[in-house]
Amino acid sequence: MRSLNVAIIGQNFMGKAHSHAWRNAPRFFEMGARPVLKVACGRDQATLERFAHTWGWEETSSDWRDVVARDDVDVIDICVPTNLHAEIAIAAAEAGKHIFCEKPLSRTSAEARAMLAAATDAGVVHYLNHNYRRVPAIMLAKRLIDDGFVGRIFHWRGSYLQDWIVDPSFPLTWHLQADAAGSGPHHDLNSHSIDLARFLVGDIASVSAMTTTFVRERPLPGAGAATFSAGAGEVSETGEVTVEDAAFMLAEFENGALGSFSASRFASGRKNHHTFEIYGSEGSITFDLERLNELEVFSRHDPSYLQGFRTVLATESEHPYISAWWPPGHTIGYEHTFHHAVVDFVAAVADGAAIAPTFDDGLRETLVLEAALRSAADGVRVTVEQG
């Protein structure tokens, strides 16, 4: 069988999730090519060696440019902070590598356009990893919508809430710096919701948004919480937060549906509370990532004495991907979504299968993100540029 040599750039959270998927997916799925974990690239050599050993990467490198230039690498897998996505993806495309890129695609639409142009010109496969599209229950939602179960869609209500920075002594990591992240939970979390909304409901025509920042100064990574609590005079130990802590957005879809999106890192008690609700003329669907095997469905066609939401456990063999895993009811989790992405990406490279979302979807999503930030800054509703 043909092999596909993969190089991963970034060795932490997404580095682990992707490594696990590249290594494990062929054990469960029939694949048209065998991924080879060729090179792991990161900045800290000591932890990089450990990472490579743990996940079975053959070699390590501390320079992504060397990795991208290698003749024996077919795929560049981008798992680094968002400000590096464009430079690495464009270099990878120019070197003829297929690209598996973490979300959000980029900080700005200018970067997104350049990435899309480079990948399209090079004729390489470009995939943006909004892994939640590949939750079987969400794919079931898509099928139900396409089959008319929901009918005309009136409303989307998407919410992505976390609480990991409520403590003001949490350090100023890259996620809290606009130069690195684009924006805060808006780029990080609303991007996921926007992708699902585009997948399930359709394109977004205009938005109106508000953002706010609750903690404007944080200790620099490595600086102690005690120093931070000494007060704002200790400027050498703290830095300015340059992103929002919460971003709420109202949206009108091209098809007339009205939607809302809430993203926050200040929702105490919410760890990874990613939910959506879709309400239509024939029925409704709701999803909660913390119960990701389940879809709640409501049909207006049920007899009135039986009407109510019911829970579908999306673990039957006819639900997407499930037959490769376990018998019905034996449930899958977060890491499986990355496996599904790897399986589909390999099919795109090896067999020419279609894959989404692509960098084109990433550009459209970035245009929504930007329109919302403009709306929040100017206090007006903003029309979203389409592509």
Ligand SMILES: NC(=O)c1ccc[n+]([C@@H]2O[C@H](COP(=O)([O-])OP(=O)(O)OC[C@H]3O[C@@H](n4cnc5c(N)ncnc54)[C@H](O)[C@@H]3O)[C@@H](O)[C@H]2O)c1
């Ligand atoms: N799909 C998802 O659900 C999901 C979840 C979390 C993060 N993400 C995205 O994944 C990307 C990475 O996020 P993360 O949470 O893994 O970040 P992280 O901070 O945990 O890890 C980033 C990694 O990049 C490495 N790195 C930074 N600069 C580098 C360079 N110049 N060369 C090589 N390596 C470098 C760091 O050493 C670190 O290993 C981001 O774009 C983020 O938005 C996606």
